[in-house]
Amino acid sequence: MNLHCKAAGIALALLIWFGGGVNQMAAQRPNVVVIYADDIGYGDFGCYGAKTISTPRIDELAANGLRFTSGYATSATCTPSRFSILTGDYSWRKPGRGIAPPNGAALIQPGVPTIASVLRDAGYRTAMIGKWHLGLGVPPKPDWSGEIKPGPLEVGFDECFIMPTTNDRVPCVYVRDHRIVGLDPTDPVDVFDTNPDGQATGVTDRDRLRVDWSHEHNDSVVNGIGRIGFMVGGNACRWTDEEMADTFVGEARKFLKQNHERPFFLFYSAHQAHVPRAPHPRFVGSTPHGPRGDAIAEFDWCVGQIVEELRANGQLDNTLILISSDNGPVLDDGYQDQAVELLGEHRPAGPYRGGKYSRFEGGTRVPWIVHWPARIKPGASDALISQVDVLASLATIAGTNIPKGAASDSLDLSATLTGESTQGREFVVEHSGMASALAIRQGDWKYIEPSPGPAVLGGKSAETANHRQDQLYNLADDAGERRNVARSHPAKVAELKSLLASVRASDPQLTSSGGDATGE
DSSP states (O other): OOHHHHHHHHHHHHHHHHHHHHHHHHHHOOEEEEEEESSOOTTSSGGGTOSSSOOHHHHHHHHTSEEESSEEOSBSSHHHHHHHHHHSSOGGGSSSOSSOOTTOOOSSOTTOOOHHHHHHHTTOEEEEEEEOOSOOSSTTOOOTTSOOOSSGGGGTOSEEEEESSOTTBSOOOOEETTEETTOOTTSOOEEESSOSSOOOBTTTTGGGOSBOBSSSOOSBEETTEEOBSEEESOTTSOOOGGGHHHHHHHHHHHHHHHOOSSOEEEEEEOOTTSSSOOOOGGGTTSSTTHHHHHHHHHHHHHHHHHHHHHHHTTOSTTEEEEEEESSOOOSOSSBOSSTTTTOTTOOTTTTOSOOTTOSSHHHHBOOEEEEOTTTOOSEEEOOOEEGGGHHHHHHHHTTOOOOTTSSTTOOOOHHHHTTSOOOOOSEEEEEOSSSSOEEEEETTEEEEOOOOSOSEETTTTEEOOOOSSOEEEETTTOTTOOOOOTTTOHHHHHHHHHHHHHHHHSOGGGSOTTOOTTOO
């Protein structure tokens, strides 16, 4: 055999060998299901210490998967966290990414890489089901009765069935892909900031409400509940709150059932336990904590329904399920539903201080469970990990790359996510979502930079961690952040303040995808 023939034979053998390896790797790529809870805190599940709220389906996934004890949302409010988990970029780097109003335009612009677009380009079928709240359309407001875009389909999702904003905001309709579901063209939908037609409101008809408001939620009344913003039209297609869980779960199960031949990515964005809490009657009274506790029990059922569908389709073993929450818990967030009065001994944030709207640990340290039987061994991990890292980590697990310049704050912690490494981030940045002030945790130390805002949000009784002085806590011996030791550790304050300044000043466009060992 001459050298050319021999070389050709070797090349062919290598091609077959590597080709087989590539095909085998592609065959082993997991399906991905992200189940994103809303306003559920670190201590709200049984596997994180809850005693009076039963979450058996979630606890089973935790027992057979990996449970993180230092998993973080990027912000303590929903829109900023959702932006960061999907894009791999911190929402606070640019203004205008706070809580999206009812008519808010799309915050993720077409062409911006997301988890969905990266996995879709790698051959995954992608779907968004549930709460969106990242804006839709272009200014001044979406064409609610026409084609509603840009939205999820313009940023990587092949299909979507969504609540446009939140369940306490109008419009109270579902959107499939680009259009309102079941809209009667003779009764078009529109949304306003002020009352356009003198309709009854939560103020004028307060005595007729099914759920009374405590603050703000008193504009248009839909399903006997006051909302934020004014909605006209769409009377035949407005949702019924108590049926929302069944509706979203039904859409999720249909998507899973229809996707057997190729890997899929489902972002299931739940509405529990966001206000107004109106769980299905079969869950009412399932906990001693009123509608909030019952909504968490309903969320556990939703998780179980998704797992049941995966198991029935033979997909569970090779599906990576990630369960987390967009921010920490809140009790009174605008409605009088006895969340405070019926709290009892339950601690929604576990041992941590604060919750939604807060830079204390309870605002962003949230449940974080990963279940993937084909690869993950049961256990627990205290590695630092942030939702901003999900994009880079899933890209690696799926065997694909992130476009250059995208997901600049996202670290590839795929080995951490799957329990193959105990090493996580060097530090985690925490953001309230309400202002530009930040906090940072590195090891056992937590620094909260000064902010002039209120220490407690009026009406919500929610701590913010705002203070005019530096705050420093050692979480190893003060998990509840009660003893500010900034004055006795000036060097540590200076160190963390400098680190936080470098994070804020860094240009994410100059950072390669996945960042480096410092998180930036």
